[in-house]
Structures are given as C-alpha cells and as structure tokens.
Amino acid sequence: MHLYDGRIIDHKRLNADCYRLTVAAPPIAQAARPGQFLHVRCGATYDPLLRRPISINTVNRKNGSVTMLYRVIGRGTALLAQKKVGEQVNVLGPLGQPFTFDPSYRKVALVAGGLGLAPLYFLLQELNIDDLVFFQGARSASEILLTHNIKQLAKELYLATDDGSAGFKGTVVELFVNQLAFQNFDIVYAAGPQPMLRALCLELKRNHIKGQVSLEERMGCGVGACLCCNVKIGRGNSWVYKRVCADGPVFDAEEVYWDDSANNG
Amino acid sequence: MHLYDGRIIDHKRLNADCYRLTVAAPPIAQAARPGQFLHVRCGATYDPLLRRPISINTVNRKNGSVTMLYRVIGRGTALLAQKKVGEQVNVLGPLGQPFTFDPSYRKVALVAGGLGLAPLYFLLQELNIDDLVFFQGARSASEILLTHNIKQLAKELYLATDDGSAGFKGTVVELFVNQLAFQNFDIVYAAGPQPMLRALCLELKRNHIKGQVSLEERMGCGVGACLCCNVKIGRGNSWVYKRVCADGPVFDAEEVYWDDSANNG
Amino acid sequence: MTVRTMVDVAGIKMKNPVTTAAGTFGNGEEYARYVNIHDLGALCVKTLTLEPHHGNPPPRIAETPGGILNAVGLQNPGIDYFLEHNLPWLLRHNIPVIVSIAGSTVEEYALLAAKLTPDTGIAGVEVNISCPNVKAGGIAFGSNAEMAADVISAVRQNTSLPVIAKLSPNVTDIKSIALSVCGAGADAVSLINTVLGLAIDPYRRKPVLANIFGGLSGPAIKPIALRAVWQVYEAVEVPIIGMGGITTALDAIEFILAGATAVAVGTTNFINPRAASEIITGIYNYLQECHIPDIKNLIGAAHRQEVV
Amino acid sequence: MTVRTMVDVAGIKMKNPVTTAAGTFGNGEEYARYVNIHDLGALCVKTLTLEPHHGNPPPRIAETPGGILNAVGLQNPGIDYFLEHNLPWLLRHNIPVIVSIAGSTVEEYALLAAKLTPDTGIAGVEVNISCPNVKAGGIAFGSNAEMAADVISAVRQNTSLPVIAKLSPNVTDIKSIALSVCGAGADAVSLINTVLGLAIDPYRRKPVLANIFGGLSGPAIKPIALRAVWQVYEAVEVPIIGMGGITTALDAIEFILAGATAVAVGTTNFINPRAASEIITGIYNYLQECHIPDIKNLIGAAHRQEVV
Ligand SMILES: Cc1cc2nc3c(=O)[nH]c(=O)nc-3n(C[C@H](O)[C@H](O)[C@H](O)COP(=O)(O)OP(=O)(O)OC[C@H]3O[C@@H](n4cnc5c(N)ncnc54)[C@H](O)[C@@H]3O)c2cc1C
Ligand SMILES: Cc1cc2nc3c(=O)[nH]c(=O)nc-3n(C[C@H](O)[C@H](O)[C@H](O)COP(=O)(O)OP(=O)(O)OC[C@H]3O[C@@H](n4cnc5c(N)ncnc54)[C@H](O)[C@@H]3O)c2cc1C
C-alpha cells in the first residue's frame, strides 16, 4: 500500500459520463492485483472531504502507470473529471483483497455490469487461461466499453443492454443464465451494481457454481481502520460484519449475506 | 451591481506572491468607479466558503474587461491563483462607494501601501488633473509595481521600501510627511494596510489636510446585508458602525475612528 | 405537470416554502437586484430590539471549514425605526413579512410584541430566544425550557399575529424546548439558530472574533440542523421552518423530508445572492421531475418510509 | 533552536501532544505503514465493550459539507479479545496506549475498568460516555451531569490507571458536565465526541444512514470543538485532550491555545493517512518558527492575552 502523488499521463472521456484516467504510480503498478482498488483524493480542499474508491482497471508495469475507469456520479467524480494531464492526483493503494485463482479452474466466466467492467478487465489480462467467456452488460450500446481489447483476450464476449441497442436485450445476469444451459463454468468472477450481484449470487447458488464477487459500500478510511464499509458475510443464518475495503472488496459469492432475501438459509 | 461569470482573459504572476487578473465582464467594466471592489468567488465548492473582496485595479471599457491585482494570502487567493486563462470566475460588483473628487481640488496626492496600489492606480487613470503626486510604498523593490504606467500619468512618483531596496528607506507615510514640507495637497487619497492608514490619518489631521482612505474589514455578503464588515465612523467621541462594503470602503480620513488612539477627540 | 408549492405556516400563507433567515438578508433592499423579492415565499428581517443596538466590535466574522462564525451582536436601529423606515418598502412587495424580535428581559419581549399588531401589515413574529437573559445572569433564554416558555407566553399575550419561536441548537434536548414553547403558545417553530463556536488565530494567538465566541452557520451545520428538524417534527404538531446550511434546492428538500413545512436561506445568500430564487425554481423542478403534485406530500415524508 | 514538545496528561507522558481519536485509527496496525507508530505521543484505540458488538447495519457513513456522519455503532471484538490479541502488538511500540471503554450500564463500566490494571501495560483509560444508558431509557450518559459522574466514579473505583472522561458536545452546558466528571474523579477530560447529525437522501427520500442519526466529525465541527475546549479550560483544572476536525498542525495549535494539553487526530486520518505524523512535525516547526521553547507555554495562551 502506497500513498502516492501520481502525475496524470492520460485522461479521456469515453462516453457521456465515463472517463479513463491513467496515473504514473510505479510502486502501485508493481503491486496491484486484479480486484484491488485505489482510494482517490478527487479534490484538494475539505469539500468534498473523503477519498473515493475506484477499481484498478489495468496497469502498465513497464512505464509504472495505473489506469482507472470511472463514471461521474456526484461531486467527487465531477471534480476528478476536471483534472488535466500533467496535474497530480493523490492515490492510496493498491487496497483490498484481489480475486483469487485456483490452477484447477479450466473454464471461467467473467460477468461485468456497468463499470464492474473495470476490475474484470484487469483480471482478464492477468488470467492466463484459454477457455474464458466474458459477459458485459450496460444500459445501452454507448456504455459498452473495451470490446476490442476484450475480444483479443477472451474466447467469447457476450453483450447485454437494457435497451437492446447492443447484444442481448435484458440484464447481463439473464444473459449469463441463458448460457448456463450450454456451458459449465468452474468459477465465475463478477462485479457490478448491487442488484445485479444479488441476482447473480442467487443463480450461482442455485446452480452450485463457485463465484467471486466484488462488492461496493460507502467508505471512510479505505484501509480497514474505521469499520464504516462493513457488509454481512456468512453462511446459513450466521453472519459477521466484514470490511469491504480490507477483507474485500472480493468475497466468495456464497458468503455474501443478502438481508432482503430468503436465500441465505 | 452585477453577478457575473467572467471569462479570464489574462492572468499573470507579477512577483513572488502577487498576480494580475483580467476578467471579461462588460457590465461591470462600464459601471466601475475607482475605489470600488469586486466580491470574488475563488473556488467552486464550500471550501473556502466566502467570496473575497478585491479592488478594481483598472477597467477596459472598450473590450469590457476588469483587472484586479491581488496577493496570495491564504486559501482563497491561493485557489484564485490556480485559475487559468479561459476559465470562468464569478464576480459580484462593482461594490461600495468610490473615491469622490471635487473640481476645486488642484493638487492631489495618492498614497499607496502595498496592494493599496490597486484602487489608487484606477483613480489615477480616471482623475484628469495635472498636479498629481503618487507615493508608493512596499516591503522591497520586487514589490513595487506599475511604476512605468504611473509615471505616464502622475507628475511625480515617489517610492518607499521597508528595506531601502528602492527609493526612500522607510514607510510611505514617512515619505509623504517629508514631502509635506515642500508641497501642499488639497486632498490625499490613500489605500493600504490598516497601520499605514492609521498613521496617515493622524498626519492628515495634524496637518489639516483632507483625505479619503479605503478601509478593509472581513466581509460576509459584500452588499450591505449582513453587518459583518462594520467599522467605527464618527467625529470626536461619537461614532457609529458603518459597513465597509456598502458605506465604504472609501471614507473621509477624518471620520475614521481609531479605537486604540487618543486622536479622535 | 403542474405542481403546487404553496404552504401555510400557522396562518402565514407562503406561495412557496422559501423564506430568508433573519440577519442574512438585511431588509431585502440589498438583495432586491438579485432576487425578485415578490418571488419569495416570505421574508424574515434582521432581529430587532426595543432600542437601537451598536452590535459587537469587529472582526465580526471568521471563515471556518464549510461555514462561518459571526458575532454581529444584534446590531439594529430599533423596532420603531424599522416600522417607520424599512417596513413600508417591504410591504410593497406583496409577500408575507416576518419580523424577528429579541429582548434581554421578558418585559422587553412583551413590549416588542405589543408593537406588532396585525394592522402593521406584518404577517408573523419570529421570536429569537438565543439571546442572553440579563436577569438570569446571561444564560440564553433558548437554552432553558422554562425561560423559553416565559418569553413565548409574554409575546403570545401581546400580539395576535402568528408567533414563531426560533430555537437554538445549543441544547441537550431540543425536543423539550420545542414542546415547552408550543405549550406556551407558539404557533410554529423555526430552527436552527447558529451553533456556538470559536476560531483562534494561531499566529496572533487569540480568538479571531473580537467577541471571542461566534455563531456557526453555513453548510457545515446542515447535518445538525436536519437532525434538529427531524427530532422536533417527532415531538410537536406545529409547522417547522427549517434552516441551517441550505445551499441548493436538494438541501431544501432534505429539510422538508425531515419535517419542515418551510425553509429559510441564510449564509448562502452571501455566497450566491441569487440562491433564494434558484432554490425556489429548483424545488419546483424537483417536484416535476419526481412527479410529486404537491410539496405538502413531502413534509416529513422521510419519517414515514420504512428505513431498510 | 531546540524546542520541547513533551506533555503530561494526568500521568500519561507523551513525547509530543498528538494522539489518535478513538475509533478512527483502528488499533494502529492499519496505519502502521503510513505513520511510525512510535512517533505518536500516544495512541487511543476504538472503544471496547464487555461483549463483542456487531455494530449497526450499513450504510454507516455519509459525507456532509466538510465532515462525515458515522454510525458504526461501537462494533468491536470485546475487551478480552482486545487484551489478548491486539494489545501486545500495540505495547511493542513503546508509546502510551489509551484504551477507550463504553457500557450500557454503570456496572458494565465498572467491570470493564476492573480489567484495566496497570500491569496490562496500558497507560490510561478513556471513558466514552456518549453511549445510551439502557437503564435510564437510552439517554446518553454524557448528556447528564449526574449520570456522567456515576460512570466516572465507577471507573475510578475500579482502576488505578489515569481516567480520562470523553465528553459529548450534545449538551447545553459542557462546563457543568466537565465539573461533574472531575468531581467524580476524572484525571483528565477529552473532547469532543461527535455532534449528533442527520443526512437525508433527497431521491430515496429517507435517511442516508441505516441508523437514521449519525455522529458528525471532521473539519466542519472544528469551531464547535474549539469552543468546548475553551469553555472547559475555564471551568476545570485537569488537562484536556482536544479533538474535532484537526487536519493540520495549525489546527492543533488552535486547540492548544484554547486550552488543550494534547490533541487527537480523527477523521483526518481517513483523508491523509500520514496526517498524525505531519501534524507532529508541523507542531515542532511552528514552535521553532515562532521561537517558543516549550509547547507548554502555549496551553491556554489565547485566554491570557488581552483581546483587542
Ligand atoms: C471497491 C470499490 C470499487 C469501485 N470501483 C469503481 C470504478 O472502478 N469505477 C467507478 O466509476 N466507480 C467505482 N466505485 C464506485 C465509486 O466509488 C463511486 O461512484 C464514487 O465514490 C462516487 O463518488 P461521487 O463523489 O461522484 O458521488 P457522491 O454520490 O457525491 O458521493 C457521496 C459519497 O458516497 C460515496 N459513494 C457513492 N456511491 C458509491 C458507491 N457506489 N460505492 C461506494 N461509495 C459510494 C462516495 O464515495 C462519497 O463518500 C467503486 C466503489 C467501491 C467501493
Ligand atoms: C474593500 C477591499 C478591497 C481589497 N482589495 C484588495 C486588492 O485589490 N488586492 C488584494 O490582494 N487584496 C485586497 N483586499 C484584501 C483581500 O480581500 C484579502 O487579502 C483576501 O480576502 C484574503 O483571502 P485569503 O483566502 O487568501 O486569505 P485567508 O486569510 O485565508 O482568508 C480568511 C478570511 O479572512 C478574510 N480576509 C483576510 N484578509 C483580509 C483583508 N485584508 N481584508 C478583508 N478580508 C480579509 C478573507 O476574505 C476570508 O474571509 C481587499 C479587501 C477589502 C475589504
């Protein structure tokens, strides 16, 4: 973990509200593993006060840079979007537990909802496995990103959009479930909005498929000290609070305890 | 008075901590009178929260621009200094009561301490009078500004620096008082730090010379509503609180009531 | 979709829920070129006392993170001067004018209230009880439930106008103060007044304000104000005017959801003189965008939803 | 010029006046790679209870202007776990360790205190009295002078370590609470704990925090904290640990000038994990720059200068 003032070496707007930001931060680029995130200082004043957690989308270990993909949601990301190449941005990381891989896995699915794409693309790059299927979901075609890059690395890429403007019309989880009729996966890695992950975890459980999901929760410190980012993790009816920032963000799909569901028993 | 988002058309660092900022704001440029100021929004967030009062240094009524000279003191001015040409800055103004001039005045002195220079230079430009002597004081030679421009408009320019690195070694008030032996002024206009204005007001009173001084006080609204910027104004032992932003910043030298002085009686 | 923004605060009919916070909008004249005064739901003036008051020596204001401390000290020309010189201009704008009053004894409050008759054209009286009670050794009236009630009864007995008690947040239990002033006849409550604070100049090594202490206002106190509105909404039946750090229409909506019937814009006027206008427009847009036909549907709505 | 930064808080010898605020620095391990733990003047751990506590459901944090609201809800593994698993690591760093405790009855406080003997290696006990008293219907111990005194007496009678009472700002008169806990045997006071606040999501139309209310901390509350320190300094003789929104060395100096003997860094750790270190260095530099030979010369110094 490093606290680093990185120079911005690239900053591009990708669509209406998504940006790709590349920062020179050699020690972080060296250490980063897929699934980990950076805690980013978006402004320089007390307003907004907190850092913002953003996943690592890829690293370039040769030139020592780290890339993030982010969507402008509120005041923090809006300030970040104003930063120009050459300016510095203070980042803390790499933070959290990465996705883990077992050499026995032969067939892998990656399921990305929205910018859940960001950490899964990094995982795709680092996984040296032939039989890998990538599922990408978005609201519409204009929000589908990195398809060219993904196609080079994945055996197959399936797209889903809410409005049907690209690929399957529906959610990426529906698309994934449809494929389960034809393909068996040893493990499924997923990231995306909470309702999507919840639906996916349910399907994985029903189909007895191993999974790892990257969760999001509002954070204070990002390093495990403040206990602000806790989520329920457990099996059956017993759970404990675990920290998304330090014990996660990646958790076993079967261990995520969904409060509003009868499916934890 | 206008609330205006002006585009920055020029922004230069003049010395270690002083900047000149020119903003396109035609309605303000038209209306501005010497001694008036702008209430400037230095950042875009709640931190810092308040606007900052900055005098109008000059206007260009043809291209509709307003120029300010400012020193970086704290967080507000530091943020302002980061703004780049082409960006916008929100200004409120012109605010306050300007210096006033009576056609019977034949011989005029302008006494500037530090960036008190800013409003007095505007006054110099607007006063159409031959016999005008400009006194400029600063900490050292590097902080003496606009001499070239002043020489073109004033009959004489006298300089004083605390360290003697340019002109007279001492305060601008001492320099001014020395000249009183040789010159009689119908009116003296002054702006600068409070101790300097206090010393000057004393001398003016002692020498029975009319004066107008531009005061500074911490402000809230800048428009006369909050009563945060009040100073004591009066004669003899009676005074009332008046608002620097709306009743001033320019006050008659003899009316400023200096708390810590026996010289109000 | 047309939406309704009208609210009624104890008989004060406001065409929208936005008023100005006492002491932050002068008597309206200073802001009249930025805000169409007649667009406001109501206008509350700077607190008036029986006699003119000089106020505190400068500096009277200090900036703090996300807020300001002020120690203006109730500088005002006295109620009589106001009624004669400032009120006529205000009344010309056809909006409810709320007059804020303060005394240093219960008797002063009573005398002030007696001057505020319906035929003055004034719509309501806001009673600022945050000032120190000189007879009780300088304890603020508003920090004690009994003293607060004494003041409100005295005002209640001396005017037939709607009486709004303005509560201070500098108390252990704002609900009990609210209950007490309502028991004494307050028709509405407004909250919060400023939070007691201090700033020190680390180089001059003394307080920044000549008065040492000041009142904290601005965005920094918004969570404190919202909490107070939420608590008081659960304690009393009367309408609440909510204030404290409101800068945007969404802030105003937060207050209304917490239980405020109307909101007041204070410190924000200093930063954006058009804020009150923009907030009025923003509330209207929010209602449309969210398909909410009447602002009244939102009052206290955050209490009624199950919190997941 | 060499300057002295050592302070003594009721027998706790700190080589500099900077400690960490309970609950904001974990047990130190999380921050050990950013701050040299042994450089700290002291370290205060997250509040411990008798039994393990789950804490509140998420969301537990909301950002507000210049601050945050938190409702962690005293999640902790229980005092016994701490003593066995976390304390040994802390003690290795040769700095005073302050242990924060909280109970929901006076008896729980007594039982907790009894476990904190000098031979544990702990330097002092901070008593968090901001939690609700279950027997008194959920009123926070710290909001009532008598209940606060009861807790402190119970702790005082059950441990020989220095006892620090941590005061809540959510009271009408913090001086009277301070006097009361000192009367009951507190050797020092620390202040302030968080300010009760609320945030509402204007689109989901309910509170942001699952717990509804949260505690406000960070720069926004600095003026409130400084005021509290100033008032308590004038009321009691015991040393004060000041906290609330400290982000820089100059902020720390403000607290010391207001009357604090030591200061704690809280929320700022989240924004700048190196903050505590930087503040320690900054205090040292300030003393040199201003030619002040000993930090003790500054304690309460802003009270002693004539305010012009
Ligand atoms: C481990 C992790 C990885 C993430 N990776 C990415 C990514 O790669 N790309 C991306 O665009 N977004 C990512 N997010 C979400 C991102 O953190 C939020 O979109 C961002 O914090 C919003 O900040 P804001 O100031 O724009 O929004 P505001 O709504 O103004 O933020 C207010 C507060 O809420 C918090 N917040 C708001 N939304 C979220 C959220 N979804 N998760 C956690 N905190 C939130 C903010 O951090 C801030 O404290 C990630 C979140 C987590 C926890
Ligand atoms: C009528 C008027 C005209 C001015 N004209 C100029 C000018 O032309 N050029 C220039 O450089 N400066 C001018 N000043 C001073 C300028 O306003 C301050 O230097 C500036 O506000 C400092 O802001 P800051 O954030 O950098 O400093 P900080 O010290 O961080 O400011 C903290 C707070 O104190 C206030 N403050 C600090 N110093 C002053 C001061 N001297 N007067 C009033 N408020 C102050 C700030 O506005 C802010 O509210 C003028 C002041 C007034 C009242």
Ligand SMILES: Cc1cc2nc3c(=O)[nH]c(=O)nc-3n(C[C@H](O)[C@H](O)[C@H](O)COP(=O)(O)O)c2cc1C
């Ligand atoms: C400069 C200033 C002067 C104020 N004067 C008064 C006053 O005279 N009477 C009063 O009841 N409240 C007064 N207040 C308090 C405000 O009316 C309001 O309650 C408080 O500032 C919180 O709202 P805000 O955060 O939107 O400013 C004043 C506030 C400020 C900032």
Ligand SMILES: Cc1cc2nc3c(=O)[nH]c(=O)nc-3n(C[C@H](O)[C@H](O)[C@H](O)COP(=O)(O)O)c2cc1C
């Ligand atoms: C996330 C968080 C958790 C906290 N937990 C505790 C706690 O367990 N016990 C306690 O006494 N104070 C706790 N506090 C309060 C702090 O110790 C401190 O009193 C307060 O935050 C003010 O300081 P600050 O503004 O520097 O954060 C907590 C504060 C935060 C932000």
Ligand code: FES
């Ligand atoms: S954000 Fe602080 S523990 Fe996770």
Ligand code: FES
């Ligand atoms: S700054 Fe508000 S009255 Fe002058």
